[in-house]
Amino acid sequence: AQSVTQLGSHVSVSEGALVLLRCNYSSSVPPYLFWYVQYPNQGLQLLLKYTSAATLVKGINGFEAEFKKSETSFHLTKPSAHMSDAAEYFCAVKEGGGADGLTFGKGTHLIIQP
Amino acid sequence: DAGITQSPRHKVTETGTPVTLRCHQTENHRYMYWYRQDPGHGLRLIHYSYGVKDTDKGEVSDGYSVSRSKTEDFLLTLESATSSQTSVYFCAISAGGGGEQFFGPGTRLTVL
Numbered sequence A: 001a002q003s004v005t006q007l008g009s010h011v012s013v014s015e016g017a018l019v020l021l022r023c024n025y026s027s028s029v030p031p032y033l034f035w036y037v038q039y040p041n042q043g044l045q046l047l048l049k050y051t052s053a054a055t056l057v058k059g060i061n062g063f064e065a066e067f068k069k070s071e072t073s074f075h076l077t078k079p080s081a082h083m084s085d086a087a088e089y090f091c092a093v094k095e096g097g098g099a100d101g102l103t104f105g106k107g108t109h110l111i112i113q114p
Numbered sequence B: 001d002a003g004i005t006q007s008p009r010h011k012v013t014e015t016g017t018p019v020t021l022r023c024h025q026t027e028n029h030r031y032m033y034w035y036r037q038d039p040g041h042g043l044r045l046i047h048y049s050y051g052v053k054d055t056d057k058g059e060v061s062d063g064y065s066v067s068r069s070k071t072e073d074f075l076l077t078l079e080s081a082t083s084s085q086t087s088v089y090f091c092a093i094s095a096g097g098g099g100e101q102f103f104g105p106g107t108r109l110t111v112l
Helices: none
Strands: A003-007 A010-014 A019-026 A031-038 A044-050 A056-058 A064-068 A073-078 A087-095 A108-113 B004-007 B010-013 B019-025 B031-038 B042-051 B054-057 B064-070 B073-078 B087-094 B107-111
Touching: A003 A087, A010 A019, A019 A031, A019 A087, A019 A108, A031 A064, A031 A073, A044 A056, A044 A064, A044 A073, A073 A087, A087 B042, B004 B087, B010 B019, B019 B031, B019 B087, B019 B107, B031 B064, B031 B073, B042 B064, B042 B073, B054 B064, B073 B087
Parallel strands: A010 A108, B010 B107
Antiparallel strands: A003 A019, A019 A073, A031 A044, A031 A087, A056 A064, A064 A073, A087 A108, B004 B019, B019 B073, B031 B042, B031 B087, B042 B054, B064 B073, B087 B107
């Protein structure tokens, strides 16, 4: 069975500092991996996705993530945090191309300090 | 934005009453999903549909049923609401394969 672990329910960084949100997954087959962002009282918006085409994936708003099979990780980074990045971030995994839903991590709340 | 709407957006109901939430899409996607979001749990899959009249259970399906009579509509029913079903419910759609899912704005349900 697939699962996702996000290390740190809350992460605080200063504006302009590096953002690093950690995600580890388990999957019995090569997975599809996703990062979503949720702003208060809104739905989830896709940041980026890994579908085996390239291990370094670039997404919207300056975010990127690197797929590391040996570490079963898919960490999200951004070189310089903005105040507008404050939100909840979710990592998700999907096994195969069928109808099955996504399995989500519990989320990381990103706090940006001025 | 993907064309997904959910109704109602907010609902307060009492324990034991039936509740139906509606998800409507204009994208003609084959796959539709219902999730619930609770603090400390992320999002968990309730039910999903892979075509008209084709549905299956997810991780937390007890107490919920679904129906899909048209491609564009996916209904989630709580036959007899309980306080443990107080949550935010999200609908999602997907074109399938390894593609991403697009999420609706959510319905906040409170069961008193």
